[in-house]
Amino acid sequence: MxxxxxxxxxxxxxxxxxxxxxxxxxxxxxxxxxxxxxxxxxxxxxxxxxxxxxxxxxxxxxxxxxxxxxxxxxxxxxxxxxxxxxxxxxxxxxxxxxxxxxxxxxxxxxxxxxxxxxxxxxxxxxxxxxxxxxxxxxxxxxxxxxxxxxxxxxxxxxxxxxxxxxxxxxxxxxxxxxxxxxAQNGDMTSYKIVVTAGGTKEPLDPIRVITNRSSGKMGFAIAEAARDRGAEVTLITSSTALPNIAGIHTVIAETADEMATQTKLYSKKADAIVMAAAVSDWKPTVASLEKIKKLGVDKLNLELTKTEDVVASINHQKLIKVGFAAETQNVVQNAKRKLKEKNLDLIIANQISQETPVFGADTNKVIFVNKNGEEDLPEMGKYDIGQLIIDRVKAMAHQIA
Ligand SMILES: Cc1cc2nc3c(=O)[nH]c(=O)nc-3n(C[C@H](O)[C@H](O)[C@H](O)COP(=O)(O)O)c2cc1C
Structure with a gap:
């Protein structure tokens, strides 16, 4: 159902x-x-x-x-x-x-x-x-x-x-x-699923942030699909603009560091984690406590530090890990590399280009990649993609059990 x-x-x-x-x-x-x-x-x-x-x-x-x-x-x-x-x-x-x-x-x-x-x-x-x-x-x-x-x-x-x-x-x-x-009659009622959504915001100063174009819609759609099948869902997100979904435990995590902390915490008891958030790879090494002024400054050099990549470090015996790879080139190749490096069970790859405005859109065109191969799906609604991801999670959980 x-x-x-x-x-x-x-x-x-x-x-x-x-x-x-x-x-x-x-x-x-x-x-x-x-x-x-x-x-x-x-x-x-x-x-x-x-x-x-x-x-x-x-x-x-x-x-x-x-x-x-x-x-x-x-x-x-x-x-x-x-x-x-x-x-x-x-x-x-x-x-x-x-x-x-x-x-x-x-x-x-x-x-x-x-x-x-x-x-x-x-x-x-x-x-x-x-x-x-x-x-x-x-x-x-x-x-x-x-x-x-x-x-x-x-x-x-x-x-x-x-x-x-x-x-x-x-x-x-x-x-x-x-x-x-x-949804209490759904087929995923015994599952705890954690979903991450949205682009993180790394502060430069109290007013400015470095962020990305992710709207959070894909993650919210996955969370809703899992909720609709009766799963107990925790949604860790930086997006506050999207409407709350009834019955979902929503945790706000703005930065990559906060996202890492919450992801580690909630994944401990989860059966599956679907990481649709666009977590920043970099953060300003120092966030200024006061607004950075432009007066007398023609060029501003920012020093960035790599953020923690939590995906590889969260592991427990039965945790199913699903990741996302938004790429501008060599999409499948990059997705396969990430699948291995991050020890994922499934990765959802999508091509980002001028012609495919994935961010903020209600539809997406994705490729499911796992160790057995890849499945190129037609363009479809993000909610429908969410349902297919939950199907895969269910099938993988059955294999483990
Ligand atoms: C135009 C109009 C609008 C009404 N709107 C409300 C309303 O919004 N809420 C309410 O409790 N009663 C409202 N009432 C009063 C109820 O219609 C009234 O209490 C009636 O007995 C309700 O019967 P019912 O609960 O069997 O439908 C309104 C009455 C009229 C004439």
């Missing part, structure tokens, strides 16, 4: 919040992930958004009325609860959260919540005072104590025109959490 939402059956409970129009986007994105989405609406929700919009997006009928003999839910009021893999209530009103906390089952959303044995994700959206009210806070605590996952709400502009806490979480974040929950 790759994308944990693919072929997943999701009950989407929509309640009477002004944010219920956002549930249309969520339904659409879930469908695009390959999930089968079954909308359930409260009366309040139907007064704000029409059910037909959800039918059009999900190609499934909307459960509206527990007592309608012509609807699926009318025949069996818990039919949806029995078949779904996940229930998402988004947006969740204060009223519905209160009913869920108390076990009231008077509409398709609350009945399905009470009857399902599947995981539940609740996305509150409401006015700031409704959210901070003690009753709502207690109800949310009750749901959390019952094992319900809750995302948000967040601070921002509210429908009342005020700024406050109550904004519904963004679609991408909800999808990310849904994936995290469903």
């Amino acid at each position: 790759k994308n944990p939402l693919e072929k997943c059956s999701i009950g989407l409970g929509i309640t009477g919040s002004i944010a219920s129009y956002k549930a249309l986007d969520l339904a659409s994105k879930l469908v695009q992930q390959g999930a089968s989405v079954h909308p359930l609406m409260t009366d309040g929700a139907t007064k704000i958004v029409t059910p037909i919009a959800f039918t059009a997006i999900t190609h499934n009928s909307v459960a509206l009325d527990l007592y309608d003999p012509s609807s699926d839910i009318g025949m069996d009021h818990v039919s949806v609860a029995k078949t779904i893999d996940l229930l998402i209530v988004a947006p969740a009103t204060a009223n519905t959260i209160a009913k869920m906390a108390l076990g009231i089952a008077d509409n398709p959303v609350t009945t399905t919540y009470l009857a399902t044995e599947s995981p539940v994700l609740v996305i509150p959206a409401m006015d700031g005072n409704m959210y901070s009210n003690k009753a709502t806070q207690n109800n949310i605590k009750t749901l959390k104590d019952s094992g319900v996952s809750i995302i948000g709400p967040y601070k921002g502009h509210l429908a009342s025109g005020l700024q406050g806490i109550g904004r519904m979480a963004a679609t991408n974040e909800i999808i990310d959490y849904a994936k995290l929950i469903m």
